Each structure stands twice: as C-alpha cells, then as structure tokens.
Amino acid sequence: xxxxxxxxxxxxxxxxxxxxxxxxxxxxxxxxxxxxxxxxxxxxxxxxxxxxxxxxxxxxxxxxxxxxxxxxxxxxxxxxxxxxxxxxxxxxxxxxxxxxxxxxxxxxxxxx
Amino acid sequence: xxxxxxxxxxxxxxxxxxxxxxxxxxxxxxxxxxxxxxxxxxxxxxxxxxxxxxxxxxxxxxxxxxxxxxxxxxxxxxxxxxxxxxxxxxxxxxxxxxxxxxxxxxxxxxxxxxxxxxxxxxxxxxxxxxxxxxxxxxxxxxxxxxxxxxxxxxxxxxxxxxxxxxxxxxxxxxxxxxxxxxxxxxxxxxxxxxxxxxxxxxxxxxxxxxxxxxxxxxxxxxxxxxxxxxxxxxxxxxxxxxxxxxxxxxxxxxxxxxxxxxxxxxxxxxxxxxxxxxxxxxxxxxxxxxxxxxxxxxxxxxxxxxxxxxxxxxxxxxxxxxxxxxxxxxxxxxxxxxxxxxxxxx
Numbered sequence: 001x002x003x004x005x006x007x008x009x010x011x012x013x014x015x016x017x018x019x020x021x022x023x024x025x026x027x028x029x030x031x032x033x034x035x036x037x038x039x040x041x042x043x044x045x046x047x048x049x050x051x052x053x054x055x056x057x058x059x060x061x062x063x064x065x066x067x068x069x070x071x072x073x074x075x076x077x078x079x080x081x082x083x084x085x086x087x088x089x090x091x092x093x094x095x096x097x098x099x100x101x102x103x104x105x106x107x108x109x110x111x112x
Numbered sequence: 113x114x115x116x117x118x119x120x121x122x123x124x125x126x127x128x129x130x131x132x133x134x135x136x137x138x139x140x141x142x143x144x145x146x147x148x149x150x151x152x153x154x155x156x157x158x159x160x161x162x163x164x165x166x167x168x169x170x171x172x173x174x175x176x177x178x179x180x181x182x183x184x185x186x187x188x189x190x191x192x193x194x195x196x197x198x199x200x201x202x203x204x205x206x207x208x209x210x211x212x213x214x215x216x217x218x219x220x221x222x223x224x225x226x227x228x229x230x231x232x233x234x235x236x237x238x239x240x241x242x243x244x245x246x247x248x249x250x251x252x253x254x255x256x257x258x259x260x261x262x263x264x265x266x267x268x269x270x271x272x273x274x275x276x277x278x279x280x281x282x283x284x285x286x287x288x289x290x291x292x293x294x295x296x297x298x299x300x301x302x303x304x305x306x307x308x309x310x311x312x313x314x315x316x317x318x319x320x321x322x323x324x325x326x327x328x329x330x331x332x333x334x335x336x337x338x339x340x341x342x343x344x345x346x347x348x349x350x351x352x353x354x355x356x357x358x359x360x361x362x363x364x365x366x367x368x369x370x371x372x373x374x375x376x377x378x379x380x381x382x383x384x385x386x387x388x389x390x391x392x393x394x395x396x397x398x399x400x401x402x403x404x405x406x407x408x409x410x411x412x413x414x415x416x417x418x419x420x421x422x423x424x425x426x427x428x429x430x431x432x433x434x435x436x437x438x439x440x441x442x443x444x445x446x447x448x449x450x451x452x453x454x455x456x457x458x
Contacts, residue, residue: 073324
C-alpha cells in the first residue's frame with residue numbers, strides 16, 4: 001500500500017480499471033470517449049467544463065488531466081481560472097441559497 | 113539569455129544530442145521499429161518542391177525553445193556563393209518554393225538580394241519572420257513594404273494570443289512588439305482578405321505538451337487577436353516542439369525528457385507519416401550542407417549514403433526516391449495530427 005492515498009503515477013493507470021471488470025470498464029471508456037467528442041459543444045468547451053467539474057469533485061487526477069488538456073487545446077490561464085470560478089460560484093451559491101431555509105426557520109422562531 | 117553554443121553547453125554538440133535521443137536505455141522504440149510495427153515502409157522522398165534555406169543563426173531574440181540555438185551571439189551566416197548554388201539548384205529542379213529561415217533571415221546582409229533573385233526565377237518565397245525584427249532597427253521598418261513588393265509569404269511565430277505566455281517563451285516585451293509588427297503587416301495588406309498577401313502564424317506549445325486541434329487554435333487566435341488588437345491573419349500552423357537543441361536541454365534540465373518522449377511515441381499516428389515534410393524538401397545549412405529537413409540539419413544528420421552532401425552538388429543530382437535519415441526526433445512530426453513547417457499534416 002502507498003503511504004498516501006494519491007499517487008500521480010496512477011493517472012496513467014486509469015485504463016487498468018478494466019482489470020477487475022472488463023465489461024463495465026470498457027463500457028465506461030466507450031461512453032467517456034463519446035462524451036468528449038466534438039458535438040453540439042466543441043472539444044475545447046467540453047474540456048473547460050471538465051476542468052470546472054474537476055474542481056467541484058476535487059479530484060486531483062482530473063485536475064491534472066484537464067489542466068493539461070485545456071492548455072493543449074489552447075485555453076488561456078484567464079479562461080481556465082474563469083471556469084474554476086464558475087464551479088466555485090455554483091458551490092458557494094448552493095450553500096448560500098440554503099440560507100433561505102435558515103432565514104425562514106429563524107423568522108419562524110423569533111418572529112420577523 | 114545566451115545560446116547553448118556561447119555557454120559551451122554539452123548539448124550544443126550535436127553528437128551529444130543524438131546520443132540522448134538514441135540512448136538504448138530509453139525504453140521506447142526506435143523510429144524505424146515503430147514504422148515496422150505499423151507495417152509502414154521506411155521514409156522515402158517523393159518530390160522536391162521546397163528548398164528551405166537557413167541563412168544563418170544570428171537572431172535578435174533568444175527563445176527558450178529554439179531548435180536552432182539562434183541568438184544575437186551567433187555569427188554564422190551563408191555566403192553569397194552558397195546562395196548562388198541554391199539558385200542553381202532551384203533552376204535545375206524547378207523548385208516551386210524557397211522557404212527562408214534562420215535565426216532572423218532578415219539580418220543577413222544579402223537577404224533582400226536573395227529574395228529578389230528567387231522571385232526573379234518565378235519562385236514562391238516564404239520568410240520565417242519573427243515579427244520583432246521589423247521593429248528592432250530603423251533599417252528593418254520597411255520590411256512589410258519589401259515583402260509586399262515581392263509577394264513574399266510571411267510566416268511568423270506567435271506562440272500564444274496572450275502576452276504572458278508568449279513572453280515567457282520568447283522574451284519580455286516580445287508579444288507587444290509582435291502585435292505592433294502584425295499591425296504594420298496588416299496596414300500594407302498582409303492577412304487582409306482579397307489582398308493576395310499571405311500572413312500565417314505559427315503556434316508551438318509553451319511547454320512539454322502537444323498542440324491541440326489546429327482548427328480550434330486558429331479560431332481562438334483569430335477571435336482574440338481581432339477582439340484585443342484588431343489584427344487579421346490567414347492561417348495558423350500548429351507545430352510540435354521537437355526535442356532538439358534548447359528544447360531538448362529544457363526537457364533534460366526539468367526532468368521531463370522521458371515523459372515527453374513517451375508522450376510523442378504514444379501519440380504516434382501512422383496517418384501522419386504520409387504527410388511528413390521531408391518527403392518533398394531539401395534543407396540547406398548556412399555552410400551549404402544539405403539535409404532532409406530542418407531538424408536533421410540541426411542534428412547534423414546528412415542525406416543518406418550515395419546522396420550529395422553539399423548544395424553545390426544538388427543541381428546535377430537526383431534526390432527523389434532517396435531514403436530519408438530518421439531518428440527518435442521524427443516522432444515529433446508524426447505525433448497526433450502530425451507536424452510540419454506548414455503545421456498539422458492530418
């Protein structure tokens with residue numbers, strides 16, 4: 001066992017997840033490949049979305065992979081950071097919007 | 113920043129670069145092995161359409177990734193005698209394009225004379241212009257007019273559409289000067305639709321990664337350069353950094369060499385092999401030596417046995433059908449969408 005939960009070298013071994021369940025692993029990678037193909041969104045737009053989501057799910061492998069991918073696709077640092085702020089805004093907003101519940105309850109308890 | 117040559121760096125010696133690239137301890141296939149594995153024959157030239165002429169290694173810039181190791185401290189330059197040999201080869205073989213490079217080719221005192229001689233032969237001339245040379249000295253300010261007069265195709269490096277990433281690779285202030293030079297070229301019609309004056313930009317990655325889609329990069333460059341600076345251009349060529357000279361030194365020093373080579377090998381695309389530029393060109397060094405491509409020139413890998421070694425002997429030689437000299441650096445031209453002096457090949 002590694003001494004830490006995350007090892008950067010494991011990113012390259014992502015494909016090995018088929019080892020314990022080939023059928024589902026293959027299905028996942030087929031799906032994954034199709035999702036990132038050029039479609040109604042460009043591959044570049046999808047990469048920026050993936051970068052933002054990587055920060056939301058706080059996956060170091062994904063952050064590594066999609067920082068590389070967005071740079072390779074010609075995104076600027078400003079574009080990448082804006083994408084992360086979109087993720088942060090949704091996360092922050094998701095907390096804050098729940099404060100309406102808190103406010104409702106507080107007003108109920110103490111009047112207002 | 114000084115050139116590797118000026119600092120007597122071990123990697124300024126081409127034999128040392130070849131040694132690093134062909135190291136048997138590197139757990140990666142040799143290029144010829146990879147071709148065999150894909151049932152592809154060895155590379156063979158199929159025409160001679162382009163003569164790429166390196167006029168010398170002097171440059172006003174010292175870019176971190178330069179595969180020529182060019183810079184202000186490099187003094188090598190082509191003699192007029194060798195230029196005449198180039199013209200003789202162009203005439204003898206009916207070569208359609210002369211692609212002038214350096215260093216900054218414009219710094220050669222016979223540059224304008226050589227362009228005039230080439231265009232007088234009816235040859236299409238391309239110049240690899242680093243843009244900042246136009247502003248470097250008063251004597252270069254009229255280059256856009258000169259290019260226009262001779263209908264030169266201007267091919268200019270601009271690693272990115274933002275200042276920070278461009279300046280990190282090419283030096284402080286380079287982006288701003290490049291933008292000014294591009295505006296001067298636009299002002300005389302370069303890159304402007306219907307003018308017939310071609311202005312192409314060259315993108316190369318700012319680090320140890322591969323270029324993305326040339327089409328998407330071109331669209332992004334066009335959007336940003338127009339929105340931010342009102343600049344237009346024709347095409348963007350996305351070029352892969354080859355592990356040669358200063359970029360090789362950068363890879364070794366930052367311990368990215370093995371990973372980068374692995375990345376190139378893993379991205380090997382059999383379809384890109386058909387379009388490699390060495391199939392239709394000859395590259396000439398400032399000293400008159402000839403090579404299959406610019407990269408072989410920098411590694412001093414001459415044409416294969418039985419072929420001429422000097423431009424003076426090219427006019428009377430038949431070089432079509434020759435076997436091309438290859439090495440692991442060739443993975444740079446066959447990775448992903450392929451790479452050539454004209455960008456992606458697939």
